Amino acid sequence: MDILIFADARPGHFRQSEGLAAALARRSEVRVRRLEVRPRPVLKGTLLRWLVRAHMPLALLLRLACGLGPGTIGRPDLIVSAGSDTLAANVLAHRLTGAPNVFIGTIRDLAEDDFTAVLTTFPSQAMRPRHVLAAKPTLVDPDRLPPPRAIATASDLAGASLAVLVGGPTPSHRWSDDDWTALATRLGALARETGARLLITTSRRTPPEAIAALEALAATGAVETLAIFGRAPAVPLDRFFGADALLVTDDSATMVFEAVAARRPVVTLAPADRQPTRDDEAFDDLASQGLIRRLEVVAVAPQSLVEAFAAIRPKAAHPAELLLAALAPLLAPAGLNPGKSSGNAGRTDA
Template sequence: MSDRNHPECGFPCRAAVQPQSGPGAGPRMHRRCCGRGGCAIAGAMTAKVLFLSDSRPGHYHQSEGAIRALKRLVPVTVERVQVKSPGWLRGHRQRQLVSLMSFSPALALRLAHGLDLAAIARPDIIVSAGAETMAANALLARHFAARNIFIGSLREMAEDRFSAVLAIYPSQAVRANHILTLKPPPFEPDDLPAPQRPKGTDLAGLTAALFVGGPSGSHSWGAADWERLETLVRETGRAGLSWTLTNSRRTPHAASDMLQRLAAEEPSVAGFVDIRAAGAGSAHRLFAADILAVTEDSATMLMEAVAARRPVVALVPERRTATRDDEAIDALEGARRLVRLPLAEADGARFGDAVLAGEPLAENPLDALAEKLRPVLGL
C-alpha cells in the first residue's frame, strides 16, 4: 500500500487498523505510521512522547524545550524515564552496542541500562539529550519502531539511528538528519515580558541579569577576572542599571560568596539566586530582564539567553583557549545575536556599547524548531 495521510490522525500511514466493533469498541492504535511508529487516536490525534532523561539539568532541560516545540505541532502526552548509563558505555562502544545488538534491542537495553521494556508504554516519538541517553534512544526507537530526536553530537553513532539530530554547529547542518538550531531553552520565550530597549548607551532604569559559570577546560578564571566582574556590576549599577545575579554548579564557592556579598552591599543589585541552595532551574525567571550578561564559558547559558530575545553580552575571562563551542558562538556573534566583551576591557561605557551593538532574535526559536521538525516527523 502506498503512503497516505490517515484522515483522523494526519500521519502518513501504510497499514491502519480499523476501529473495533462490538463490546468495548473504540479507536485502536494505527500500526506502522510512516513505517516507524504508531499514533493513538482519541478524537484529536495525541502523540505519545518518551522523554529519556539523564541526571544533568543542562541536558534534560533541552529535552523539555524540544517537547515544547513538539507541542506546537500536535498535542502530546509525556512519559519520563531516567536512564543510567554504565561507565564503560562511551564513544565507539555505544555504536557497537547499537549495531551488534540491533537484533535484540530489549536485551541490550536491559543489560546496558537496566530498562524493562514491559514497563514502558509504546511511544510515537522519543526525545533525549546527552551522550548517556544516546544508545538507549537509538535502541528504543528500533524496538518500538518510533521516530526519535536526539539533542547533541553523535560522535561515532550513525545518523540513520535517529529521525532528527538537533545540532548547534553550522558545520553539522549538512549531515544527514541534522537540524541546525539553538539548544532548546528551558523556558517558553513567549511567556517572557517584552524587554525595555536601551536609549543609546544609557542603561539607566533598565534591568540586567548576570549568569555566572566558572572555570572549564577552555576558560580559566583568575582573581583579576572575578574582581573585574564585580567592578563592572558596581559601576553599571551606580549608573542606574538594576542587576539580578546567579551562579552555576561550576562557580567556585569563593566566587559565589562574592556574588552573595555584592547583592547584600550594592543597592543596585536586586537579588542573588544561589543555586547552591535554590537548585537547578531556579534562575529561569532571570531571563525576563531587559539585558542578559553571561560568562562565555557556558555555551548552554549563552544560547538560552539568545533564545530569550534580548541583548546578550558574553563576558570573556583573560585566559581562554579554543573550544568546539567557538563555532556555534562565533556564528551567533556573526549574526549579532550576542556580543563578546573581554573582562579586561569591560567598563560601563563598553558594556553599554556591547548592549547597543546586539540584534536580538525576532522569532521565537521554538516556533522555528517546530517548523523544522514538522516534515521530519511527518506532522
C-alpha cells in the first residue's frame, strides 16, 4: 500500500499520520511518502477552505495554496494528514487522484463528502457522516515495552518508575513560575517519601523556567533520568512510555494519547490557571473509560496518585488494532480493508 502523508510544521500532527501508517503496516506492506505543506499566509484558514469549497481548478489551487504541482502527488493508495494547514492538500489530492483519504482532526467547514474517513476524539463529532470516534494514532507500540508494575498501595511506589512528560504554556494553560516550582517540589517529595524512580522529559514548548526547576530537582538526586528537549544525549521515548505509570501535563493532547497508547496508568496534570479547551471533551471521554485520571499539580501526592493509578484500567487490546477496527467500515468500501490481517506484519519505509 502506497500512503501519501501531508505534513505541516507541527510534529504532534504528522506523528499522528505516521501512527496511522504504522497501524496499517501491521496488515500489509506499506510504503510511505511525506510531502510538507506550508500554505501561503494570504491563502490560509477560512479563505483557503472557501476556495476548496468553490471547486476552483485543482492544479491551480494546489500550486497557489500548497506550492505543489499535480505531478508531485503521484498515484497513492491512501492519503492521510492531520492539522488544519493540511486540510486543503488532503481534499485536493483526493479529488485529483480519486484515492481514499483520511483526515485526523476537525474538518471545520468542509463537506464530509470530501473525505473517506475522519478520525475524531470528540464524541459530539462522531455522529457526523464519515466520522469515527477513535484515539489519536500514535507511534507508541506497547508490544515493545516492558509490562508495568501494578500500583495499588503506597508501598507499591517503592522502586516503581514514574515518567513525567512535561509540555509548556499555551493560551489556555498559563503555566507560571509558581506552577513549575510546585511541580518540582511535589515530585521531589514523592520520590523521597515513596522511593519512586522519576523519569522526566521536556518538550519543545517547555520554557526555561520549568527546565531550571527540573534541573534543580535533578541536582538533589531525586531524578533517575532528566531529558531536556534538544539537548544531547537523546533518550529514547520508549524509556518514558515504558515506565510503570505516567504523569502528563494536559496542555498537549498528543502527549496524553501517546501515554494512553502505552497501556499503563496515566494521570494528567493541569496548572492553577487553566481555561477550558476543546480537548476537555476528549479527556473526559478517556476518563469515563477509566483510561486516565485528571489532577491539578497541587494535588500531586502519594495517596492521590496511588488512588488514581489503582482506578485506571488500560485497554487490553493493542491501540493499533482498535484503530484499524474502527476504520474498517469506512475504508472497506474504498477497496481497503484494514480490519483483516494478511498474516504478515508489514513495515513502513520513510
